[in-house]
Every structure is written in structure tokens, then in C-alpha cells.
Amino acid sequence: MNVIHSGVGTVNESDIMLAETSNAVIIGFNVRPSAAVTQAADAKDVEIRLYRVIYDAINDVEAAMKGMLDPETKEEVLGQATVRETFRVPNVGTIAGSYVTSGKVVRNAEIRLVRDGIVIHEGKISSLKRFKDDQKEVNQGYECGIGIESYNDIKVDDVIECFRMVEVRPE
Secondary structure, three states, rough: OOOOOOOOOOOHHHHHHHHOOOOOOOEEEEEOOOOOHHHHHHOOOEEEOOOOOOHHHHHHHHHHHHHHHOOOOEEEEEEEEEEEEEEOOOOOOEEEEEEEEEEEEOOOEEEEEEEEEEEEOOOOOEEEEEEEEOEEEEEEOOEEEEOOEEEEEEEEEEEEEEEEEEOOOOO
């Protein structure tokens, strides 16, 4: 956020013109603009926010700034599975017969397919089964069948890393 101009006294027409050219919002504390200034602001589509309590002004500006920032995200790894066998299923594609080596694999989560330490593909899990039954998640130490959305080039010994993006709340 950039403060373009600050001053003492009521909001005047030059403040309106400055706010219009710089696409800004006018924040007033313990002031009342004249009717002519209010009409000019309406005509030029300039927003004037007036406050009588300084903490309200501070909180509103802070909330506006937080709303303007894109939320910061970080990656949370849920688990990994190693492909032990691949199966071609008609009308479905290639299914990776996998063993969950750490954490858990969750259906509809994002995945990263790693081959020899190189990321080959990033996508989503389209199906997750255990003994032909659909599962929401499969934990470490169990085997499962994993289908990857719109991707079929899966090979034995590939690693499927399951992760999700988590929004980090600003302090």
C-alpha cells in the first residue's frame, strides 16, 4: 500500500482529483467533507471512508491490505508409494499397483510422479483402490491401486508422492 498524500483538515476537491488520477481511496479521521466534495467524489467514482475511532481506520486498512495479498501457500507431503506393478485396464488406463512406503495416499489429492529422482508428472489421483474396493486413503504398509488423472506412462519402481497445498495464515 502506498500513501499518496496526507494532510490536516477536511477533504477537499484537490484530494478528490488526486484520488481519481491515482485510483486511490480517501481515508478521513474526525472530518466531514462538504456536500460539494461528496458530490464530486460520487461523480468521479472516488471512495471516501470516514472514521471517528482511529482503531476502526487502522483495522479497515489492515483488512484491505490482507485481502489484496495473495494467500501464501506451502506444500504438505502426505505420503509416498512405490509402484510395484502396472496394470492396463480397458476404458480406464494404466493403474499403478503400489506399496505405500510412508505416510498415506489420499484420493483426489495432488501427486508427483518421480522416476530416478526426476519429477516426470504432476497431477491428481483419479482412483484409489484396495482389493477392488474404492478407498478414501491408504496408510503406510498397505498395497493399493492408484490411477492418475489423464496420465498412463507409469513404470515399475516409480515413486508416487502425494501432497496438498496448505494456506499459511499471516501473523
